Structure formats: structure tokens, C-alpha cells
Amino acid sequence: MITGGTDGMGRALAQIFLERGDQVVIVGRDERKGRDFLDAATGIGVRERATFIAADLSLVGENQRLVERIATDFPAVDALVLCARHYRATRLETGEGREHGFALFYLSRFVLSHGLLGNLEKAESPVVVNFCGPGADFGEIRWDDLELARDYHGNTAMVQGGKLNDLLGVAFAAHHPGARTRYVLYGPGMVSTSFSGEYDAESAAHVAYAKANGRSVADGIAPAVALVDSPPAEPLSAFNADTPVSLAGRSFDRSDAMRLHALTSELLRR
Ligand SMILES: NC(=O)c1ccc[n+]([C@@H]2O[C@H](COP(=O)([O-])OP(=O)(O)OC[C@H]3O[C@@H](n4cnc5c(N)ncnc54)[C@H](OP(=O)(O)O)[C@@H]3O)[C@@H](O)[C@H]2O)c1
Numbered sequence: 465m466i467t468g469g470t471d472g473m474g475r476a477l478a479q480i481f482l483e484r485g486d487q488v489v490i491v492g493r494d495e496r497k498g499r500d501f502l503d504a505a506t507g508i509g510v511r512e513r514a515t516f517i518a519a520d521l522s523l524v525g526e527n528q529r530l531v532e533r534i535a536t537d538f539p540a541v542d543a544l545v546l547c548a549r550h551y552r553a554t555r556l557e558t559g560e561g562r563e564h565g566f567a568l569f570y571l572s573r574f575v576l577s578h579g580l581l582g583n584l585e586k587a588e589s590p591v592v593v594n595f596c597g598p599g600a601d602f603g604e605i606r607w608d609d610l611e612l613a614r615d616y617h618g619n620t621a622m623v624q625g626g627k628l629n630d631l632l633g634v635a636f637a638a639h640h641p642g643a644r645t646r647y648v649l650y651g652p653g654m655v656s657t658s659f660s661g662e663y664d665a666e667s668a669a670h671v672a673y674a675k676a677n678g679r680s681v682a683d684g685i686a687p688a689v690a691l692v693d694s695p696p697a698e699p700l701s702a703f704n705a706d707t708p709v710s711l712a713g714r715s716f717d718r719s720d721a722m723r724l725h726a727l728t729s730e731l732l733r734r
Contacts, residue, residue, distance in 0.1 A: 465489040465534065467521060467576065468547030470497035472657030473595065473688070476681045477545055480689060482510050489515040489538060491530065491548070521548050521572040522558045524732065531579035540586035543692045546573045546594045551661030551671075555616035563611035565618075569596075569625035570632065574728055577636055581645060590645040591695035593688055594633060597626040598649035598702035599709040605631075605720070610727070618667055627715060630702070634711075634721035637700035646695035649702040649709070655684030 468474035469490025475497075482488045482505055490501060498516035505514035517533065519526045534541065549569055556564040562571065577592055584590035603623035606612065610628075612621055633649045656678035659671045678684075687706040702709035702716075 465491070465538070465541055465543070465580070466545040466547060467491045467572070468549060468595075468660075469545075470494055470501060470516075471660060472547065473652060473655060473681055473685050474545065474547030475501065477547075477685050477688065477692075478514075479504070480685070481692075482514055483508060485513075486542075487513045487515075487538075489517060489534070491517045491519050491521065493518065493520050521576075522550070522562075522564050522568040523560055524562070524567070524571060524575060525560065527572050527575040528579070531576065534580060534583055539583060541580055541583040542587040542590060544576060544580055544584060544592045545688070545692070546576065546592070548572065549595075549660060551618050551622060551659065551663065551667065553618045553662060553664035553667050555612065555621075563613075563616075563621070565621035565625055566611045566628075569622070570628040571728070571732075573629060574632055575732070577632065577647070578639075581640060581643065584645040585643060589695055591648060591692055592636070592645060593648045593650050593691055594629055595650055595652060595688070596629040597623075597651045598630055598633075598704065599651075599713050599715045600626055601713070601715075603627060605724075607723075618661075618663075628724060630715040631717075631721040631724045633700050633702070634716050634718055635725035638718065638721065639725065641699075643699070646698070647700045648691050648696065649700075650688050650691065651702075651704040651709075652679075652684040652688070653705050654678040655681060657681060657684075 466474045466478050469478045470492030478488050478490045505511045605627050633647045636647050656675050
């Protein structure tokens with residue numbers, strides 16, 4: 465199952481696994497892109513193994529609906545690959561009143577990672593691959609303003625989101641000690657993709673540079689394919705491309721992870 469599977473690295477991963485004989489579920493917002501994916505699958509004769517589910521993952525309710533649908537239709541999930549993202553130069557609150565980046569880049573991944581654990585545990589060698597930017601040594605978490613009500617900047621939201629996902633990985637491993645499911649935080653580096661988002665002039669210039677100078681999608685996903693094929697032995701691991709990231713750094717602080725997990729659980733309960 466691949467979120468953000470309608471474009472960029474998510475779509476390329478979906479294509480690879482489909483062609484190799486796997487059953488693949490992709491999730492995205494854009495019905496047209498979803499249909500394109502299914503048409504391409506028909507073209508290579510594997511339509512019956514391809515599923516597109518339309519969902520706006522910036523909404524917690526849609527993530528919960530997705531968890532329920534997967535539980536019913538696909539009881540065993542070998543790999544959950546988390547690729548949905550959308551940059552916003554200006555702050556937006558979702559219909560549920562959450563800051564959009566916090567909701568899509570972090571809350572969605574929290575709900576899906578924990579919510580699909582039962583499905584993952586039914587697989588032989590289950591793994592979650594969370595596409596983010598593990599171990600970044602810049603930026604910070606605004607504990608008193610996680611949804612960036614003050615001084616919002618798109619880059620602040622993106623960098624903080626990466627840090628929240630590092631802590632999600634730590635808390636996931638800590639909360640499911642006996643699980644066979646491996647959690648992998650994966651940073652692809654700068655890769656030339658669609659860069660889903662709404663940009664201002666400054667951020668658009670950065671995206672234009674990244675599109676022109678980023679690595680190819682094929683290079684960006686190659687280590688992730690290997691991680692799905694042979695998940696690491698450790699419950700939690702992190703990689704930037706194929707280079708392991710030490711989990712000893714500040715980004716993976718266990719007490720921060722537990723604090724964030726508690727805050728998130730409380731927020732979802734409310
Ligand atoms: N590209 C890079 O340089 C880079 C660097 C570091 C990390 N990453 C990470 O790698 C992952 C993949 O990035 P990418 O650049 O390949 O992605 P991308 O080309 O920008 O595509 C983003 C995907 O997210 C989906 N999406 C956006 N908003 C959504 C929503 N509200 N609900 C559901 N789906 C939504 C889009 O689907 P629709 O179009 O159907 O909405 C699309 O499939 C992301 O997690 C990103 O943070 C990328």
C-alpha cells in the first residue's frame with residue numbers, strides 16, 4: 465500500500481511492485497491520476513492487481529476510513545509506504561481545523577502506521593517505509609505551537625514535519641515491542657518529482673532548482689525497493705539514500721517521542 469502513489473516516487477514504486485507480480489494499492493487525491501495509473505496497469509496486463517483509493521489524507525477522518533477499508537479488503541499488508549506530501553507556502557487549516565502540513569505529513573502517517581499494524585503483522589516480513597528526511601541536524605520542533613499558528617513558513621512546516629516523523633518512528637517501535645513489523649525512516653535526498661504543493665515566488669524557485677538538479681526518481685527509490693524486499697533486522701532504522709543514519713542523535717530522543725505520542729493520542733481522542 466502506497467500513499468502518494470499517484471505521482472513522483474510513490475507512483476514509480478507502485479509501478480515496480482505491480483510489474484513484479486505484487487498486489488498494489490495506491491492512495492491519492494486526484495481521481496484522474498488514479499485512473500491513469502489503472503489504465504497503465506491495464507496496458508501491462510495486471511489490472512486485477514492494481515487498486516486506487518481516492519482519499520484526502522490531510523483529514524483524520526479519511527485516514528480512519530482508509531484504515532477500515534484496508535482492514536476489510538486487504539487483511540494482510542506486506543509493506544506500507546508513506547509518500548503523500550503537499551507543500552504550502554501559506555498556512556491553511558483543514559476542514560477539521562488542523563494545520564494542513566501537520567495533518568498530512570505527520571498525523572496521517574501516525575494514524576496509518578498504528579492503524580494498519582494488525583494488517584502488517586499478518587504478512588511474512590512486514591515493513592513501513594516512511595519517506596521523510598531522517599536525522600536532520602537543523603530546525604526544531606515548536607512544542608508550544610505544533611501547528612504553527614505563529615510565524616508560519618512552508619519550510620518550517622516541512623522541516624518540523626520531518627522531525628515529527630523521526631519521533632513517530634521511535635514511538636512506534638517503543639509502543640509495539642513484540643511486533644514483527646519493521647519501521648524504516650527513509651530520506652531519498654533531492655529527487656526530481658512533481659513536488660506537489662502551492663508555492664510562492666521564493667519556494668517556486670527552489671522547486672525549479674530541485675526539478676532541474678535532483679536525482680532521477682529511479683535513483684531516489686532504488687534503496688527503498690531494497691528495504692521493502694529485505695527489511696532491516698532492527699525494529700527501527702533510518703537511511704538517507706542507502707546510508708544508515710545513527711539513531712543516537714537528538715532527532716530520535718525517546719522522551720521526546722513519548723511526549724509527542726501522548727500529545728498526538730490526546731489530540732486524536734478529542
Ligand atoms: N522529492 C524530493 O526531493 C524529496 C526529498 C525528501 C523527501 N521526499 C519525500 O518523498 C515522498 C515522495 O515525494 P515526491 O516528491 O515523490 O512526491 P510528489 O511527486 O510531490 O507527489 C506527492 C504525492 O502526494 C499526494 N498527495 C498530496 N496531497 C495529498 C492529500 N491531501 N491526500 C492524499 N494524497 C496527497 C499526491 O497525490 P495527488 O496528486 O493525487 O493529490 C502525490 O501522489 C514525500 O513524503 C516527500 O516528503 C521527497
